[in-house]
Amino acid sequence: MFYDYAKVYVKGGDGGNGMVSFRREKYVPEGGPSGGDGGKGGSVILEADEGIRTLLDFRFKKQFKAERGENGKTKNMHGKDNPDLIVKVPVGTLIKLAGTDEILVDMVSHGQRFVAGKGGRGGKGNARFSSSVNRAPRIAENGNLGEEKWLELELKLLADVGLIGFPNVGKSTIISHVSAAKPKIANYHFTTIAPNLGMVSLEEGKSFVLVDIPGLVEGASEVVGLGHRFLRHVERTRVLLHVLDISGSEGRDPLKDFILINNELKNYNSNLETRPQVIVANKIDLPGAKENLERLKKEFKNEYEIYAVSAVTGKGLKELMFHAEKLLEEIPVTSFTLKEEGMRLVKVEEKEPYEVEFIEGVWQVVGPDIERLLNKFNVANEANMDRFLLILRKIGVEKELRAKGAKNGDTVSINGWEFEFMD
Ligand SMILES: Nc1nc2c(ncn2[C@@H]2O[C@H](COP(=O)(O)OP(=O)(O)OP(=O)(O)O)[C@@H](O)[C@H]2O)c(=O)[nH]1
Ligand SMILES: [Mg+2]
Secondary structure: OOOOEEEEEEEOOOOOOOOOOEOOEOOEOOOOEOOOOOOOOOOEEEEEEOOOOOOOHHHHOOEEEOOOOOOOOOOOOOOOOOOOEEEEEEOOEEEEEOOOOOEEEEEOOOOOEEEEEOOOOOOOOHHHHOOOOOOOOOOOOOOOOOOEEEEEEEEOOOOOEEEEEOOOOOHHHHHHHHOOOOOOOOOOOOOOOOOEEEEEEOOOOOEEEEEEOOOOOOOHHHOOOOOHHHHHHHOOOOEEEEEEEOOOOOOOOHHHHHHHHHHHHHHHOHHHHOOOEEEEEEOOOOOOHHHHHHHHHHHHOOOOEEEEOOOOOOOOHHHHHHHHHHHHHHOOHHHOOOOHHHOOOOOOOOOOOOEEEEEOOEEEEEOHHHHHHHHHOOOOOHHHHHHHHHHHHHOOHHHHHHHOOOOOOOEEEEOOEEEEOOO
16 A cells, blocks of 8 residues: 555643742742743654655554643753654645645655644743732743644655556556666556656756556546546646557557546546646557557647657657656746745634633633633632733623623633632
8 A cells, every 4th residue: 555645633742831939048038939931842843754755654653742841940940841753754745734625834845844733832930920019929820732733644746747547558667667666567457556756867967757656547536446546646747648558459449548537637636637748659569559559640649749659668768758858848847836845824713712601690701712821820829810810801801791791799610610700
């Protein structure tokens, strides 16, 4: 199996909590606050690496959590930041927010990095809260939570030119001739079960990457047959070499095959239909080839360039490769790939910071921001609770409760904590 899809969970480490402590010195009865800050949690960072070819590793390991920051300590000592967790992915991996079509990033170059789960900032220790009015603060912050999300990884190989066609027409034989790729070649269908990449080097540094993909069959775009899964690997190629067994050695008609495969491309993605295509009439050395070639030319020579080749003898392959290279020079690289470095901004659904609802006699205040706040301050500590309530007032929760009709003595519930409402 060739693994080109994976779903993973990433979570940045939470920040360490701030510390509440006071100096205890021999001759100083009331030492000042000395609680240190919590350390930063590690981030989960994805890194594109040429050495990795598939997403196989993600079959076994799907969860990536960076370590949390260390808690703050006494004597103004800060907690240790924790290192980032680097996760390597193949070059050509698209990263999507799971369950959406939003592409967060396209990992197109070796070494490119993407922060997938940002680590949380450490909480401030009580030393930070000292002021002229409160010289002995008993409050400290908890660290921020690390960012967490589910991601879908989709590998789309980065090749310039793609070899497509029915099974057994000679695609692998062609790539083995023009590059160092050594795919399996045999006289049966679906010999190739995973895409092969090969580098084709022409004169004076001219070169391009060719991909040989498993044979497509009728119905491939409707998930019948093996080929469908691999069509995504020609999505980013700029030129397609459509290979036909022009001798019709398996009793099929190469002209019909050509139309069938093109329908598959169209059904898969209408974008592929318009990709520049060259017809490669292979197995020209076999009987029956010449007659079919004439028919093919009559039918398609105004629309397509046709190259008659023999992959076993090598005849015509050099001209074909030079032609492909010339086409590449004419087609800008950017036309089928995402924008620069594949970056695209993603708008994450905007939520109200909180909502106030009256349910069964209790005022419920819910919302991600409120929960984050509650987590930030360890409200079991009374001083922290006071500060939490002060912030609630600042962000307008109290006003909103009153506007909705809350009266003194009503119960307000926030994430499991209950408060009595009072002016
Ligand atoms: N006579 C002749 N035989 C060829 C030629 N090209 C390929 N073949 C033979 O055709 C058979 C299939 O070749 P492959 O290169 O494996 O075909 P493929 O298109 O990669 O097939 P799949 O991987 O199954 O999609 C092999 O037995 C090859 O030796 C050619 O130009 N002439
Ligand atoms: Mg093959």
